[in-house]
Amino acid sequence: xxxxxxxxxxxxxxxxxxxxxxxxxxxxxxxxxxxxxxxxxxxxxxxxxxxxxxxxxxxxxxxxxxxxxxxxxxxxxxxxxxxxxxxxxxxxxxxxxxxxxxxxxxxxxxxxxxxxxxxxxxxxxxxxxxxxxxxxxxxxxxxxxxxxxxxxxxxxxxxxxxxxxxxxxxxxxxxxxxxxxxxxxxxxxxxxxxxxxxxxxxxxxxxxxxxxxxxxxxxxxxxxxxxxxxxxxxxxxxxxxxxxxxxxxxxxxxxxxxxxxxxxxxxxxxxxxxxxxxxxxxxxxxxxxxxxxxxxxxxxxxxxxxxxxxxxxxxxxxxxxxxxxxxxxxxxxxxxxxxxxxxxxxxxxxxxxxxx
Amino acid sequence: xxxxxxxxxxxxxxxxxxxxxxxxxxxxxxxxxxxxxxxxxxxxxxxxxxxxxxxxxxxxxxxxxxxxxxxxxxxxxxxxxxxxxxxxxxxxxxxxxxxxxxxxxxxxxxxxxxxxxxxxxxxxxxxxxxxxxxxxxxxxxxxxxxxxxxxxxxxxxxxxxxxxxxxxxxxxxxxxxxxxxxxxxxxxxxxxxxxxxxxxxxxxxxxxxxxxxxxxxxxxxxxxxxxxxxxxxxxxxxxxxxxxxxxxxxxxxxxxxxxxxxxxxxxxxxxxxxxxxxxxxxxxxxxxxxxxx
Amino acid sequence: xxxxxxxxxxxxxxxxxxxxxxxxxxxxxxxxxxxxxxxxxxxxxxxxxxxxxxxxxxxxxxxxxxxxxxxxxxxxxxxxxxxxxxxxxxxxxxxxxxxxxxxxxxxxxxxxxxxxxxxxxxxxxxxxxxxxxxxxxxxxxxxxxxxxxxxxxxxxxxxxxxxxxxxxxxxxxxxxxxxxxxxxxxxxxxxxxxxxxxxxxxxxxxxxxxxxxxxxxxxxxxxxxxxxxxxxxxxxxxxxxxxxxxxxxxxxxxxxxxxxxxxxxxxxxxxxxxxxxxxxxxxxxxxxxxxxxxxxxxx
Numbered sequence: 001x002x003x004x005x006x007x008x009x010x011x012x013x014x015x016x017x018x019x020x021x022x023x024x025x026x027x028x029x030x031x032x033x034x035x036x037x038x039x040x041x042x043x044x045x046x047x048x049x050x051x052x053x054x055x056x057x058x059x060x061x062x063x064x065x066x067x068x069x070x071x072x073x074x075x076x077x078x079x080x081x082x083x084x085x086x087x088x089x090x091x092x093x094x095x096x097x098x099x100x101x102x103x104x105x106x107x108x109x110x111x112x113x114x115x116x117x118x119x120x121x122x123x124x125x126x127x128x129x130x131x132x133x134x135x136x137x138x139x140x141x142x143x144x145x146x147x148x149x150x151x152x153x154x155x156x157x158x159x160x161x162x163x164x165x166x167x168x169x170x171x172x173x174x175x176x177x178x179x180x181x182x183x184x185x186x187x188x189x190x191x192x193x194x195x196x197x198x199x200x201x202x203x204x205x206x207x208x209x210x211x212x213x214x215x216x217x218x219x220x221x222x223x224x225x226x227x228x229x230x231x232x233x234x235x236x237x238x239x240x241x242x243x244x245x246x247x248x249x250x251x252x253x254x255x256x257x258x259x260x261x262x263x264x265x266x267x268x269x270x271x272x273x274x275x276x277x278x279x280x281x282x283x284x285x286x287x288x289x290x291x292x293x294x295x296x297x298x299x300x301x302x303x304x305x306x307x308x309x310x311x312x313x314x315x316x317x318x319x320x321x322x323x324x325x326x327x328x329x330x331x332x333x334x335x336x337x338x339x340x341x342x343x344x345x346x347x348x349x350x351x352x353x354x355x356x
Numbered sequence: 357x358x359x360x361x362x363x364x365x366x367x368x369x370x371x372x373x374x375x376x377x378x379x380x381x382x383x384x385x386x387x388x389x390x391x392x393x394x395x396x397x398x399x400x401x402x403x404x405x406x407x408x409x410x411x412x413x414x415x416x417x418x419x420x421x422x423x424x425x426x427x428x429x430x431x432x433x434x435x436x437x438x439x440x441x442x443x444x445x446x447x448x449x450x451x452x453x454x455x456x457x458x459x460x461x462x463x464x465x466x467x468x469x470x471x472x473x474x475x476x477x478x479x480x481x482x483x484x485x486x487x488x489x490x491x492x493x494x495x496x497x498x499x500x501x502x503x504x505x506x507x508x509x510x511x512x513x514x515x516x517x518x519x520x521x522x523x524x525x526x527x528x529x530x531x532x533x534x535x536x537x538x539x540x541x542x543x544x545x546x547x548x549x550x551x552x553x554x555x556x557x558x559x560x561x562x563x564x565x566x567x568x569x570x571x572x573x574x575x576x577x578x579x580x581x582x583x584x585x586x587x588x589x590x591x592x593x594x595x596x597x598x599x600x601x602x603x604x605x606x607x608x609x610x611x612x613x614x615x616x617x618x619x620x621x622x623x624x625x626x627x628x629x630x631x632x633x634x635x636x637x638x639x640x641x642x643x644x645x646x647x648x649x
Numbered sequence: 650x651x652x653x654x655x656x657x658x659x660x661x662x663x664x665x666x667x668x669x670x671x672x673x674x675x676x677x678x679x680x681x682x683x684x685x686x687x688x689x690x691x692x693x694x695x696x697x698x699x700x701x702x703x704x705x706x707x708x709x710x711x712x713x714x715x716x717x718x719x720x721x722x723x724x725x726x727x728x729x730x731x732x733x734x735x736x737x738x739x740x741x742x743x744x745x746x747x748x749x750x751x752x753x754x755x756x757x758x759x760x761x762x763x764x765x766x767x768x769x770x771x772x773x774x775x776x777x778x779x780x781x782x783x784x785x786x787x788x789x790x791x792x793x794x795x796x797x798x799x800x801x802x803x804x805x806x807x808x809x810x811x812x813x814x815x816x817x818x819x820x821x822x823x824x825x826x827x828x829x830x831x832x833x834x835x836x837x838x839x840x841x842x843x844x845x846x847x848x849x850x851x852x853x854x855x856x857x858x859x860x861x862x863x864x865x866x867x868x869x870x871x872x873x874x875x876x877x878x879x880x881x882x883x884x885x886x887x888x889x890x891x892x893x894x895x896x897x898x899x900x901x902x903x904x905x906x907x908x909x910x911x912x913x914x915x916x917x918x919x920x921x922x923x924x925x926x927x928x929x930x931x932x933x934x935x936x937x938x939x940x941x942x943x944x945x946x947x948x
Binding site: 386388389390392393396397399400401402403404405406407410418419459460462463465466467469470471472474475477478481482484485487488489490491492493495496497498499500503515516518519522523526551552573576577580582587597600601604605612616617619620623624627628631 | 667668669671672673674675676677678679680682683684686687688689690691693694697746749750752753754757767768769770771772774775776777778779780781782783784786787789791792793794823855880881883884885886890891901904905908914917918921924925928932
Binding site for chain 1: 539543
């Protein structure tokens with residue numbers, strides 16, 4: 001199955017003055033996917049989105065929508081719609097007129113406009129507020145208007161620029177679920193820009209992690225979290241225990257500390273400097289299984305945070321690992337050790353990742 | 357006027373509670389300062405009051421009030437020359453308002469959005485009238501018209517007033533345009549509007565209060581202006597302000613008090629209206645209309 | 650064409666580029682209008698300053714330094730010196746008036762602050778001529794001000810304001826003091842009251858506090874006000890006409906005279922250029938001052 005991607009970026013760059021905001025980006029976004037562009041601020045994710053939307057000219061490369069080159073087309077000639085970070089609602093128009101704006105531009109018949117706007121306001125649960133002005137709405141409601149205003153046009157691709165960034169945490173969680181539901185319902189390709197890795201992980205079918213204008217890794221949420229391809233991805237997605245060392249024949253000799261067994265890697269030459277990453281929740285403190293890498297360290301600190309507890313264990317001078325344990329009914333570590341004590345811990349070899 | 361960096365009045369606003377709590381000793385009413393301010397207000401309004409008062413004088417004197425009368429207003433109403441001048445002034449103000457608002461709003465939009473060298477050059481040209489005294493602009497305009505062989509008339513006053521007013525409109529509007537969220541215009545285009553439609557359907561409605569306020573302000577300023585008008589007017593019914601100027605120079609006629617009072621009242625109303633317009637739209641109104649901040 | 654190139658490099662023909670093109674079209678009419686009427690006319694003044702006139706008084710182009718050379722005539726240098734003196738004196742008086750007024754309103758105006766400032770600004774932007782005329786009536790020999798002063802013994806029968814330098818400066822101050830009040834008010838409003846209190850603790854008296862704390866903190870506002878007052882005061886001719894006599898004429902009156910009564914246009918143009926020169930020097934001085942201030946602030 002080789003369907004035409006909904007969005008394709010071919011060698012797209014954006015240069016400002018003397019620096020690249022986006023550097024030779026190649027990217028395919030499959031139709032119907034919820035696709036996230038994830039990265040820290042200034043990584044080029046919004047610039048990429050703006051080039052797809054037509055608000056910014058690429059310095060080099062082409063933007064293709066459903067196989068058609070739209071690089072030179074203005075936003076109004078592209079079959080995409082955008083939900084802006086600031087929502088960018090038209091303050092002088094009512095909610096209905098805001099949502100109807102795109103359909104009116106397209107010359108859709110009045111009755112049809114009324115029907116579709118009504119449906120859409122229902123979908124985003126704003127049917128009672130049709131005649132209000134945007135200024136009188138709450139942040140969450142304005143967000144829904146922005147979404148309805150874009151979706152009502154049934155674009156091939158919906159671009160969302162950090163649409164939840166301005167909402168408080170609780171509302172944000174709720175909107176994440178709703179957005180995902182709406183996306184499934186309408187079946188439109190969503191391209192979602194965010195700097196929040198939790199948000200990207202919960203909502204996306206695929207994620208592209210960006211850094212300094214380049215894509216570091218592109219894959220499913222699980223892929224990206226479980227098998228980060230680079231040091232940057234490992235540290236940006238959740239917390240990672242990153243250690244530096246030298247690879248030699250299935251082992252990494254840490255710069256500070258012991259050698260860790262990582263299994264043979266044909267793609268890494270002996271003697272090359274590498275990073276090793278172990279997720280805190282992949283480290284065991286008891287009930288070890290056979291075949292695990294086992295190490296000893298000194299317990300330096302415990303941080304209790306409700307359902308979980310984080311332990312800081314010093315493996316070697318300057319190398320402290322954090323270990324995350326669920327606070328189940330069964331085991332609380334404080335009952336077992338106190339600070340300064342030597343503790344044993346371990347992980348399955350496959351959870352110890354070597355990053356070139 | 358933004359050329360001169362006025363410290364912005366709306367910059368960090370202190371939280372009211374904190375201000376009140378911190379006031380403490382500084383809040384002791386300084387009698388001397390209050391007296392000076394009161395005296396200032398007295399002297400500020402005294403001349404206006406004098407003109408208004410003596411416009412209702414039944415006598416011809418400017419120093420002795422003989423009793424209330426509408427005599428000078430009646431004289432004005434029957435003075436065909438002055439009435440013709442009033443008409444000229446109104447026409448000049450209307451044309452100058454329309455012309456300068458049209459050109460000024462477009463210029464303000466272009467200046468803010470266009471980051472080219474031409475844009476910076478236009479920004480500099482736009483500032484020239486604000487640092488040139490009116491007498492220089494007046495002399496220059498007159499010489500230009502003479503040089504081009506254009507006879508001075510009501511039309512030349514209109515042209516000169518438009519030239520001078522564009523800067524005002526642009527300065528007022530430019531800060532408003534800069535304060536607009538650029539994503540709103542992009543949103544309109546995203547929804548199928550062309551660039552021009554986005555400006556017409558979204559940007560201009562958002563600027564409407566400021567545009568109206570600047571239009572009213574320009575109307576009042578042009579109506580009141582006499583330096584430019586004085587240098588560029590012909591002999592066809594001269595603008596009212598030029599008439600007043602001649603009258604004041606060559607012996608005082610009490611009619612001028614009546615005309616002056618009407619003009620003062622008119623422009624005070626218009627300027628107050630210009631300050632108030634943004635509030636009608638639920639925006640923050642205020643002096644920034646006048647200072648261009 | 651080089652002018653149309655955006656300063657940030659983006660060579661592609663795309664949405665950005667078409668946007669720039671449209672905004673250029675927005676800008677063009679106003680810019681061309683201003684260039685055609687204003688810049689061209691200012692250039693014309695400069696050209697005419699070295700030109701001549703024909704018998705009918707129409708301007709003639711040429712190169713004749715008679716107008717420029719005439720500026721050295723003591724009669725004109727005296728007027729220039731007087732204008733400068735009056736304008737600077739006006740600036741000083743405006744500063745003296747505006748500080749207490751702006752300070753009182755900004756720090757003690759309470760919720761009437763905005764209303765009070767509007768009460769100053771609104772009449773100031775209303776008809777200048779009528780206001781000046783009213784002011785001349787107030788200052789006249791048997792006007793309300795002198796009568797009041799005589800009543801309290803501060804003036805005698807011979808005291809005059811009109812037809813003196815005092816009268817001209819009073820007129821200029823009345824005309825332009827608002828340009829000092831607005832920037833000062835804005836600066837004082839921003840001033841943190843706790844600064845003044847700290848000053849009271851450090852320096853004691855309110856006068857010392859004013860000179861060591863308030864004044865330095867509002868220096869930029871005062872500088873802006875000085876320029877805003879100096880510009881129109883230097884070019885004014887109404888005040889000298891209404892409040893002054895033949896011995897008080899300013900450069901504006903001379904210019905007006907050369908164009909209307911004397912019909913000596915080259916000389917009038919030369920005087921106009923001289924006025925512009927003085928103002929430009931003032932502006933440049935101000936800009937250098939603020940640049941320096943900003944540079945220091947950044948450090």
